Amino acid sequence: MTYSEPMGPANQGITILDPTGESRPSTRTPLQRPGSVAGLTVGLLDISKPRGDKFLDRIEELLVERGATVMRFKKPTFTKPAPVDLRHEISISCNVVIEALAD
Amino acid sequence: MTAQPVLPDGLVAIVKRECETCRMVEPVLSAIAATGAPLAVWVQDDPTFCVELGAVHDTDLAVSWHHDIGTVPTLISVRDGAEVERTIGWSRDEWRGITGMATLGADLPPTRPGCGSMSVDPDLIDGLRARFTGDVLVSRRVELSATEDEFEALFARGWTDGLPVVPPTRERVLRMLTGTTREPSEVVAIAPPDLVEMTVEKIAINAVMAGCLPEHLPWVIAALEAVCNDTFNMHGVLATTMPVGPVIVCNGPGTRAIGMNSGINAFGQGNRANSSIGRAVQLTIRNVGGGRPGEVDRATHGNPGKLSFCFAEDEDASPFPPLSVARGIEPGRNAVTVFAGEGPRCVVDQLARTPEELAASYAACLRTVHHPKLVIGFDAILVVSPDHGRILADAGWTREQLVDALDARLGTPGRDLARGAHGMAEGVPAHLASVESLPKFRPGGLLVAFAGGGAGLFSSIIAGWANGAIGSDPVTRAVGT
Numbered sequence: 001m002t003y004s005e006p007m008g009p010a011n012q013g014i015t016i017l018d019p020t021g022e023s024r025p026s027t028r029t030p031l032q033r034p035g036s037v038a039g040l041t042v043g044l045l046d047i048s049k050p051r052g053d054k055f056l057d058r059i060e061e062l063l064v065e066r067g068a069t070v071m072r073f074k075k076p077t078f079t080k081p082a083p084v085d086l087r088h089e090i091s092i093s094c095n096v097v098i099e100a101l102a103d
Numbered sequence: 104m105t106a107q108p109v110l111p112d113g114l115v116a117i118v119k120r121e122c123e124t125c126r127m128v129e130p131v132l133s134a135i136a137a138t139g140a141p142l143a144v145w146v147q148d149d150p151t152f153c154v155e156l157g158a159v160h161d162t163d164l165a166v167s168w169h170h171d172i173g174t175v176p177t178l179i180s181v182r183d184g185a186e187v188e189r190t191i192g193w194s195r196d197e198w199r200g201i202t203g204m205a206t207l208g209a210d211l212p213p214t215r216p217g218c219g220s221m222s223v224d225p226d227l228i229d230g231l232r233a234r235f236t237g238d239v240l241v242s243r244r245v246e247l248s249a250t251e252d253e254f255e256a257l258f259a260r261g262w263t264d265g266l267p268v269v270p271p272t273r274e275r276v277l278r279m280l281t282g283t284t285r286e287p288s289e290v291v292a293i294a295p296p297d298l299v300e301m302t303v304e305k306i307a308i309n310a311v312m313a314g315c316l317p318e319h320l321p322w323v324i325a326a327l328e329a330v331c332n333d334t335f336n337m338h339g340v341l342a343t344t345m346p347v348g349p350v351i352v353c354n355g356p357g358t359r360a361i362g363m364n365s366g367i368n369a370f371g372q373g374n375r376a377n378s379s380i381g382r383a384v385q386l387t388i389r390n391v392g393g394g395r396p397g398e399v400d401r402a403t404h405g406n407p408g409k410l411s412f413c414f415a416e417d418e419d420a421s422p423f424p425p426l427s428v429a430r431g432i433e434p435g436r437n438a439v440t441v442f443a444g445e446g447p448r449c450v451v452d453q454l455a456r457t458p459e460e461l462a463a464s465y466a467a468c469l470r471t472v473h474h475p476k477l478v479i480g481f482d483a484i485l486v487v488s489p490d491h492g493r494i495l496a497d498a499g500w501t502r503e504q505l506v507d508a509l510d511a512r513l514g515t516p517g518r519d520l521a522r523g524a525h526g527m528a529e530g531v532p533a534h535l536a537s538v539e540s541l542p543k544f545r546p547g548g549l550l551v552a553f554a555g556g557g558a559g560l561f562s563s564i565i566a567g568w569a570n571g572a573i574g575s576d577p578v579t580r581a582v583g584t
Binding site: 012013014015016017018019020021022023077079080081 | 240242243244245246247248249250251253257262270271272273276294295296297298300301305308309312333336338339343386390391392393569572573574575
């Protein structure tokens with residue numbers, strides 16, 4: 001038999017196929033953290049978990065004391081991703097967003 | 104990758120020395136060549152075979168692969184670069200017909216079967232498929248070093264569910280893709296949580312890793328189609344702190360064809376199809392969608408079924424029509440039903456002999472799903488065993504009668520369920536305390552399936568997750584090809 005093995009000679013490393021969505025950039029640069037919230041518009045996103053509003057009410061008080069303008073947003077349900085329109089609205093109306101996960 | 108070889112006009116024969124029939128027809132080929140008729144011979148194995156006929160060695164089997172040679176000898180008639188006729192093995196009449204030589208092979212038997220072509224040899228076909236069709240795969244190639252253990256390398260990259268996976272080489276992925284008629288590039292769904300396109304190719308890669316066979320792939324694809332939509336809400340099922348994952352109930356004749364287990368230990372270990380189909384679904388969500396425990400998967404405890412929880416209904420023994428048929432799929436069709444469920448819990452009743460007694464026991468246990476004082480918000484699957492099923496079948500109970508009987512036993516006064524009642528803070532909101540009777544399950548929220556071994560007066564309950572628009576609804580889908 002002189003048939004030549006198409007899988008290549010033995011003792012070499014194997015090549016496999018990437019099982020992932022290949023959507024992850026190799027590096028991601030976070031935005032610069034603001035030194036102060038004074039004068040910034042801060043979005044507070046309530047994900048609709050019970051008592052999340054209580055937590056955010058207090059956060060809002062503290063932010064306003066520090067000179068921030070606060071805008072409140074709410075997801076329809078905590079079990080699903082925020083609707084794309086809501087994400088867009090937050091992105092164009094706020095400098096910073098805080099998402100509340102609470103029970 | 105090699106270009107598709109063109110066959111010359113005239114007669115073309117593909118042979119191998121190892122084949123006795125090929126050796127038998129060698130004088131016949133010589134007789135054809137002696138007439139001056141154009142004849143080209145390709146030899147698969149030994150380049151010295153038929154060398155006096157000017158035979159060419161099909162070194163990489165490209166001619167055999169591209170011209171679909173399944174048997175040697177194969178004799179092909181080619182005109183204007185196109186095949187017009189072929190015969191396989193030795194058939195004196197057919198060889199005479201193709202060559203137009205009326206006395207060909209007079210000293211040979213009338214027929215003799217050929218041998219398998221090397222291009223379909225099970226030991227070689229995966230490599231050939233990769234060589235000749237591998238370009239259809241577009242996933243990023245990841246080269247592992249010879250000094251790297253490939254199983255450890257896959258762990259190190261975060262691509263496993265905690266158990267070893269099969270390295271997804273091109274050869275294995277292409278073999279997996281023979282299990283479906285769908286194109287590798289076809290987008291099956293948008294994978295949560297990262298919302299990236301989930302192609303047939305990516306599913307096949309993860310199915311290889313999970314240990315699937317090609318015939319399992321259509322089931323994996325159907326289950327992924329069933330979970331990746333707003334109705335099932337795989338994103339939420341993944342992200343929740345509750346211990347649920349996709350439970351896959353399979354129906355149809357295909358469950359038997361691929362050897363699924365609907366009997367002894369149906370939920371447990373030991374059956375390749377059950378284990379690998381469910382595992383492939385979860386691996387695809389993990390790898391393509393990016394849904395990993397500790398990241399978007401926030402389960403407080405999870406459950407071992409999140410590795411794989413997939414079983415078939417025992418349709419032959421069931422007193423009820425298949426679950427898929429009850430949910431709108433035509434009888435005889437392969438289908439999957441996906442349910443956001445936790446691990447199974449056992450219902451023991453070894454003394455009931457009437458369906459009413461059995462229903463009373465089922466109801467008492469179903470009442471405790473997630474909390475005895477929480478109602479309507481969670482669905483459940485009741486999996487009836489053969490021993491319990493016999494009691495229902497003997498009384499002629501339908502699935503609907505059983506569900507009605509359970510509903511009738513599961514109503515509870517609101518005052519017993521209200522927050523604070525019976526010393527338990529958990530419960531329904533106070534305004535429901537005045538309701539005369541609240542059901543445990545929403546209409547349609549209790550599914551009934553049939554599976555399990557032939558001995559054991561036990562059934563099983565699989566409790567669900569938040570149901571309806573704020574959570575997940577079960578989804579049933581036909582399995583494609």
